[in-house]
Structure formats: C-alpha cells, structure tokens
Amino acid sequence: MSLSVARExxxxxxxxxxxxxxxxxNYLEKAYKEYEKKLxxxxxxxxxxxxxxxxxxxxxxxxxxxxxxxxxxxxxxxxVVASLVLGTYQIYYMDRVPDRAAVNESVEYVRKxxxxxxxxxVNGILRQIARRGEYFTKxxxxxxxxxxxxxxxxxxxxxxxxxxxxxxxDRTSLMLAANNKPPICSIRINSVKTxxxxxxxxxxxxxxxxxxxxxxxxxxxxxxxxxxPITAPKSLFAEGYFTIQDEASQLIAHMVAPEQGQHVADSCxxxxxxxxHLYEIGAGTLSLTAIEKDSKQLEKAQKTMRRLGxxxxxxxxxxxxxxxxxxxxxxxxxxxxxxxxxxxxxxxEGKWIKTKQAINTMATKQWxxxxxxxxxxxxxxxLIYSVCSFExxxxxxxxxxxxxxxxxxxxxxxxxxxxxxxxxxxxxKNNVLSIFSGNSDDMDGFSAFIVKIKKxxxx
Numbered sequence: 001m002s003l004s005v006a007r008e009x010x011x012x013x014x015x016x017x018x019x020x021x022x023x024x025x026n027y028l029e030k031a032y033k034e035y036e037k038k039l040x041x042x043x044x045x046x047x048x049x050x051x052x053x054x055x056x057x058x059x060x061x062x063x064x065x066x067x068x069x070x071x072x073x074x075x076x077x078x079x080v081v082a083s084l085v086l087g088t089y090q091i092y093y094m095d096r097v098p099d100r101a102a103v104n105e106s107v108e109y110v111r112k113x114x115x116x117x118x119x120x121x122v123n124g125i126l127r128q129i130a131r132r133g134e135y136f137t138k139x140x141x142x143x144x145x146x147x148x149x150x151x152x153x154x155x156x157x158x159x160x161x162x163x164x165x166x167x168x169x170d171r172t173s174l175m176l177a178a179n180n181k182p183p184i185c186s187i188r189i190n191s192v193k194t195x196x197x198x199x200x201x202x203x204x205x206x207x208x209x210x211x212x213x214x215x216x217x218x219x220x221x222x223x224x225x226x227x228x229p230i231t232a233p234k235s236l237f238a239e240g241y242f243t244i245q246d247e248a249s250q251l252i253a254h255m256v257a258p259e260q261g262q263h264v265a266d267s268c269x270x271x272x273x274x275x276x277h278l279y280e281i282g283a284g285t286l287s288l289t290a291i292e293k294d295s296k297q298l299e300k301a302q303k304t305m306r307r308l309g310x311x312x313x314x315x316x317x318x319x320x321x322x323x324x325x326x327x328x329x330x331x332x333x334x335x336x337x338x339x340x341x342x343x344x345x346x347x348x349e350g351k352w353i354k355t356k357q358a359i360n361t362m363a364t365k366q367w368x369x370x371x372x373x374x375x376x377x378x379x380x381x382x383l384i385y386s387v388c389s390f391e392x393x394x395x396x397x398x399x400x401x402x403x404x405x406x407x408x409x410x411x412x413x414x415x416x417x418x419x420x421x422x423x424x425x426x427x428x429k430n431n432v433l434s435i436f437s438g439n440s441d442d443m444d445g446f447s448a449f450i451v452k453i454k455k456x457x458x459x
Contacts, residue, residue: 209236324376
C-alpha cells in the first residue's frame with residue numbers, strides 16, 4: 001500500500017510539533033502551499049483530525065503503546081513514535097478509517113522516512129492494538145484521582161493536580177473532557193460590509209453558496225457554523241464578510257468599547273482578530289494604532305485587515321515595551337502573551353509543551369507589560385487587559401495587585417455594562433471576566449478586566 005499525501009503531512013506535522021517544537025498551524029500552512037494542487041478539502045479535514053486528535057490524546061495513546069510494546073518508546077525516533085501514536089488514534093477514534101489502512105500506511109511512513117528497520121515493529125504493534133484484545137489496569141479513581149484523570153483525559157499530571165486544588169473532581173473532569181473536543185467554529189460578522197441587522201442575509205448566503213448551516217448567538221456579532229467555512233479565493237471569507245473568532249475573544253472588543261474619535265492602541269495586534277473588531281466597532285473613526293513585534297504575526301494582522309477592507313490605522317512593528325505613545329491613549333488593549341491554558345482544545349500540543357513554571361514566568365512578563373501600558377494612557381483613560389487563560393496568576397492576581405499598588409488612583413471597572421446581559425454570569429465579584437474550559441456556552445477559556453486611571457500615575 002502506498003502512503004497518501006494526507007497521512008504523510010499529518011505525521012510529519014506531528015514530528016515537527018512534538019519533537020521540534022514547531023506550531024502545528026504554521027507547519028500545516030507551509031505544507032498546504034506546497035501540496036495545494038494535490039489536496040482536496042476532505043484531505044485537509046483528515047489531516048486536521050489525525051494530527052490534532054493525536055495531539056489531544058497523546059499521553060493516553062502513548063500509555064497504551066508502552067503497555068503493548070516491549071521496547072522503550074522514549075528511545076524511538078520521532079517518525080516511529082508518530083506512526084504508532086497516529087496509527088493508534090485512527091484505530092481507536094476514527095471509525096470510518098479501516099484498521100488495515102491505518103496500519104499499512106503507518107508502516108509505509110516509517111519506511112519512506114528511512115526507518116525501514118522499524119517496519120516490522122510498527123506493523124506488529126498496530127496489528128496487536130487493532131485486535132483490541134488487551135486490557136491494562138488503570139489507576140484507581142478513588143485512591144489515585146490525579147493519576148486517573150491524567151490518564152483518562154490525556155492531560156499532564158501537574159495540570160490535573162493544579163486544577164483539582166481549585167475545582168471539585170466532577171468539575172475538573174468536565175474541563176478536561178472539554179479540552180479534548182474539537183472547538184466549535186464561531187465567526188464574527190464584518191459589520192462594515194454586513195450591518196448586524198442584516199445578519200439573516202449573510203446566513204442565507206453562507207447556506208446557499210457554501211451549504212453550511214449556522215446558528216445565531218446571544219452575541220449579535222457572532223454566528224456558529226455547523227462545519228468549517230470555505231476560505232478559498234472568492235469565498236465569503238476571502239471577500240471579507242466575516243472572520244473566524246471565538247465568542248469569548250469577541251467579548252474583549254466590547255469591553256474596550258471604543259468611541260468615535262478616540263486614540264486607541266492594540267498592543268499585541270497579531271493575528272488581527274480583536275484589532276479588526278475594534279476597527280468595526282469604532283466604524284473607522286478611531287485613531288487606531290496596532291503594535292506587533294513578531295513579523296509573521298504582523299503580516300497576518302495586516303492580511304486580515306486588508307481582507308476585511310480596514311485600512312485607516314497606524315502600524316508599528318516593535319516590541320510593546322519599546323513603544324512610547326506620542327499621544328496618550330484613551331484606551332489601550334493589552335491582549336497579553338500567556339500560557340494559553342484556556343485554549344488547549346485549539347492548541348492541544350500546549351498540554352505537552354507548557355510547564356508549571358511557565359505560569360509564574362508569564363505572570364511576571366504580564367505585570368511588566370501592564371506597568372508599561374499604564375504609562376501610555378491618559379488620566380481618565382482605560383487599560384483593557386485580556387489573556388486566553390483562567391489561571392489566577394495571569395488574571396485575578398493582576399487585578400488585585402493593581403488595586404494594592406495604586407489604591408484610589410485606579411479603579412477596576414465592571415464589564416457588565418459593556419457586554420450583553422447573557423454573558424454577565426461570567427463576571428466575578430472582583431469585576432474580572434473569567435471563563436473556564438468546559439463552560440455551558442462551549443467558548444474558549446478567557447480572562448479580562450478593565451482598569452480606569454482616575455488620577456495621574458506619574459512616572
């Protein structure tokens with residue numbers, strides 16, 4: 001049996017992610033350009049399912065393999081591990097994929113990658129797994145809750161232990177399970193091209209032109225699609241009628257609530273989701289500054305703005321810490337770098353790459369960014385801080401530290417008056433928007449708060 005291009009890309013992307021620390025989405029973007037003429041939409045869907053499914057369930061699949069194999073897989077080349085993990089994923093989780101195809105093409109993959117001496121090993125292990133005749137004793141749910149949840153839901157031990165200290169067993173289970181589900185596809189309507197009151201017309205266009213059903217949401221700018229949209233040239237996406245953005249992320253621009261004529265800055269603007277939303281809410285009347293230090297993220301943000309037809313803004317290619325506002329800003333959005341532990345369903349590789357120490361490291365970096373941001377804002381202005389994480393060190397702790405450090409010079413405003421009533425349930429008594437994984441609305445995990453500068457903070 002020959003090796004399909006789709007499987008080869010998925011397996012190569014797994015190796016690049018788990019062994020070379022590449023971002024899977026970046027690797028796939030390059031691969032899709034290289035094999036553009038050979039890949040159909042069904043192939044891309046298959047690649048995404050195999051790759052991200054294998055990443056989500058990696059530790060559980062690895063545990064099964066280690067219990068099946070007499071070899072220490074930790075000493076095996078990346079290509080061999082990829083063939084075993086992704087082959088096992090297809091056998092266990094993809095009912096429409098024949099076991100024979102999963103086994104044979106996994107063997108062909110290691111052969112093509114110069115690991116011919118491992119072909120019989122891979123073949124034997126995957127055939128044994130395909131028989132599903134083995135049973136391995138799992139950790140006891142009652143006496144070993146951390147070990148049980150870690151294995152059952154394929155999450156690192158340290159993260160399960162951390163969440164169990166803050167949440168009950170059932171709640172933690174729900175959060176872990178949610179991280180292993182592919183994310184819902186939410187889009188944000190480009191209100192410059194389609195006024196919100198005409199959303200029904202856009203829904204009909206998406207259904208008529210792409211055959212995709214959609215649902216309205218409490219957030220008027222949002223639609224949920226039943227399947228992934230077409231992004232090819234001349235599609236509704238390519239023509240700028242909407243952009244793909246989770247509802248939790250869409251709430252942030254509403255918290256900023258930019259007003260006509262204001263000076264507004266987006267300090268970490270790539271890849272352009274929140275930036276473009278600010279532009280649309282401001283109806284193009286803002287003095288909008290986009291700051292981004294990463295050249296690739298800057299390019300993505302600029303591409304997003306061009307696609308949506310947004311061009312009246314200032315671009316700054318710089319680290320935010322090196323940027324000094326020539327005019328004090330009315331509002332500044334700090335969508336800070338973070339651990340991303342609220343969006344593990346989108347980036348499952350984060351479970352295996354992130355560490356416990358990263359939380360404190362990121363929190364320290366975030367505090368430095370907050371301090372710099374406050375210096376760029378006029379008295380009476382606002383800092384809107386957000387992260388795609390709900391870890392206390394990256395969210396509530398910053399709000400508390402600001403009050404402790406600045407006292408009555410600042411105020412943490414409630415976001416309840418700026419977001420739709422439906423989402424007020426996510427605002428804590430400390431005025432922090434806090435959305436956990438496994439929430440009832442199936443949104444990403446997010447945290448955000450608003451800081452108003454009431455008195456001059458000085459230098």
